[in-house]
Amino acid sequence: MxxxxxxxxxxxxxxxxxxxxxxxxxxxxxxxxxxxxxxxxxxxxxxxxxxxxxxxxxxxxxxxxxxxxxxxxxxxxxxxxxxxxxxxxxxxxxxxxxxxxxxxxxxxxxxxxxxxxxxxxxxxxxxxxxxxxxVHEAAQLALLQRRFQRFSELLLEGKGLEDLLGHVEEELTNPILLLSSVGKLRVSPSTERLTQEMGLKKQLTLEQLQKNSKLGIQHLVIGDREIKMTVTKIKEQYGIESFLLLLEWHQELTPIDTLTLERLGVLIHLEMMNMNARREVEAKYIDQFLQDWLIGRIGTRRDLDLRAEACGCPIDHNGYFRVVLVRWLAAVPDAVQLKRIVQQLRQQESLHSRDFLYVILGDHLVVLFNSEASLQEKELRRRLKASLQGINSQHSSPFTFSFCLGKIVNSAEDVNESYLQASNICTISYICGMEQEMITYEDLGIYKILYLLPQGRELAKFREEWIAPLEAHDWKHQSSLIYTLFIYFDQNENVRKTAQKLYTHHNTVIYRLERVKELLNVDLQHADDRLQLQIALKLYAMEMRRLENGNEPLRGGL
The missing domain is CATH 3.40.1390.20 (HprK N-terminal domain-like)
Known part of the structure; x- marks a missing residue:
């Protein structure tokens, strides 16, 4: 038979x-x-x-x-x-x-x-x-056992998932595809041409499969044909899912074929666990190398190149280097979530090149790349958003972020300087409440100087002289003099724009500014008075941010 x-x-x-x-x-x-x-x-x-x-x-x-x-x-x-x-x-x-x-x-x-x-x-x-x-069921079990044994031997020989899919296609006489949890589509060499000609990569997206609760049998329209597709979920680490997809392109599935797919899902799950285990061991060496490189623990270029080659991260010394530190704005990923984000980001990298190098330092995600082009930053933002989709879908408060961009350096030995600057930008921008998409050292303005001022009695006295009268008035009269000043200076001292921003009448803004002049006995038209008031307001904002987290920028700085 x-x-x-x-x-x-x-x-x-x-x-x-x-x-x-x-x-x-x-x-x-x-x-x-x-x-x-x-x-x-x-x-x-x-x-x-x-x-x-x-x-x-x-x-x-x-x-x-x-x-x-x-x-x-x-x-x-x-x-x-x-x-x-x-x-x-x-x-x-x-x-x-x-x-x-x-x-x-x-x-x-x-x-x-x-x-x-x-x-x-x-x-x-x-x-x-x-x-x-x-007799038929015994023959089915024997056939299933032979198939399972052949598939297991292929993986033990180290053939890889693409070769395994190719052998499965020969057994089931239909194309089979594996869509990973990061949206990467794995197919056999013979099916690669089919996916390109029929545009399957556009139809078989991770988002569509995750949204479709009716997993099992689905239908695709390919060209002028309606194809039945069998979808099998494959669990990976941290609860994320991949999908095994079989298209009934040449013939209908038989019951034994369906059983084969179920057993194949178990094998692929084990192989993915094995691949993840290997990646985690490799990741530990890569993590240690990148941490030592960023912090400046590697002395010479020769040592740097040797360790980079050993980790599979060869360095192009002809390019530029820049460090980006990701600062989380509201919700902050925990250790497990952060590790998952890094894993998904690394899986998006090409097998033959590493456009970005990712590592966790403390509670932060740090990225290193070899280009000064703004396109790199846009691509990094796209990849990070893609990696956050699965995590954000499980949380009511999505993770949002800013990029703190260290300076561009043209030597691998100077990467530590770019990292230190990115760290400082992260800390200062957090204390100062800056939430732009991308923040450079130049964007910090006067904050990069104010941050360096020692938190002593003289600084506190200066801040109190300018802020205390306004704070007391706001508390007593339930007014908004301090907030009005922030908006007023943010709008370049334009009363009309300030009123629009505050959703109030421009006469109300004028009245509040007059009260500020009376309370502080200053002239806002006088350059020196205006400058001192602006500095006092910035120092006040920085102090409030410090007090929010017990004098430590727990969510933004290092």
Missing amino acids: SEQRVGHGLICRDLLGMPHLAGSKVLAGHPGLDTAVIRVNVMEVPDVIDWVMPGEFLISTGYPFRDNPSAFAELIPQLVEKGVAALGIKTKRFLDEIPTRVLDVAEQYQFPIIELPPGTVFSEVVREVMERVL
Whole structure:
């Protein structure tokens, strides 16, 4: 018996060739003769519908309906709904013939009605059918075992997932694809051309599969064909999922093929776990190398090159280097989430090049790349957003971020300088409440000087002289003088724009500014007074940010 034939198993049509069913006739429902038969049952009670199972060949003498043969017609739709394969009726004992009404309904539902000869022995029929079913199931199990063994040997030989998919396609005679949790599509070499010609990479996206709750059987329209697709979930680490996709491109799946896919999912899961374990070991060496490089622990260029080669991160000394530190603005990923983000970012890298190098330092994600082009920063932002999609979908407060850009250096030995500057930008921008998408050292303005001022008595005294009267007035009168000043200076001292920003009348802004002048006894038109007030406001904002987190920038700085 061929492997392909084994996959289809026993069908209704095969019943007619069995010795103990010789002389049987199909009276109705011929299109249903290709239905699979996996068990046999005897019906001699009228409420049999409560006991039938899918795939059963149901046989009867017609005894339950001897007084009302037409009642068979009412039973047929219920049998079809239950998944019964066919009904065999032995005539000439309780029923002389099967009523035309029954045959008409069976024909309508394409449900096979088989007339059994009067001499049919039900016990022999049950034995013969079940023998055939058990032989078929044994052959299926043997075939499944052979397939599973071949697939396991391929992985043990280190062939990889692409080669495994190619061998699976030969067995199942259909294209099979693996869509990873980062949206990477793995296919065999023979299916690669198909995915390109038919635009499958655009149709088979991670987002579409994750949103579609009806996993199992789906349908794709490819060209002018509608293709049935079997989708199998594969769990990875941290609860993330990949998807195994089989397209019924050449032929329909058989039950043994479906079982093969289930077993294949287990093998792929184990291989992915193995790959992740290898990646984690490699990642530890890469992490240590990058941390030492950024912090400045590697002394000479020779040592740097040796360690870079050993980690698979060769350095292009002809390029530029820049360090980007990711500063989380609201919610902050925990250690597990941050590790998952880095893993997904690294998986997006090409197998033959590393455009970006990612590492975790403290509670921060740090990125190193070899270009001064702004396109690199845009691409990094795109990749980071893509890696956050799965995590953000599970949280009510999504993770948002700023890029703190260290200076560009043209020597690998100077990367530490870029990292230190990015760290300072992260700390200062947090304390100063800056939340731009990208922040450079130049963007810090006067804050980079104010941050360096020692937190002593003189600084506190200067801040209090300018802020305390306003703070007391705001508290006593429930007013907004301090906030108005922030907006006023932010809008370049434009009263109309300040009023628009505050959603108030411009006369209200003018009144508040007059109250500031009276309380501080200053002239806002005087350059020196205006400068001192602006500096005091910035120092006040920095102090408030410090106090929010116990004098430590826990969410923004290092």
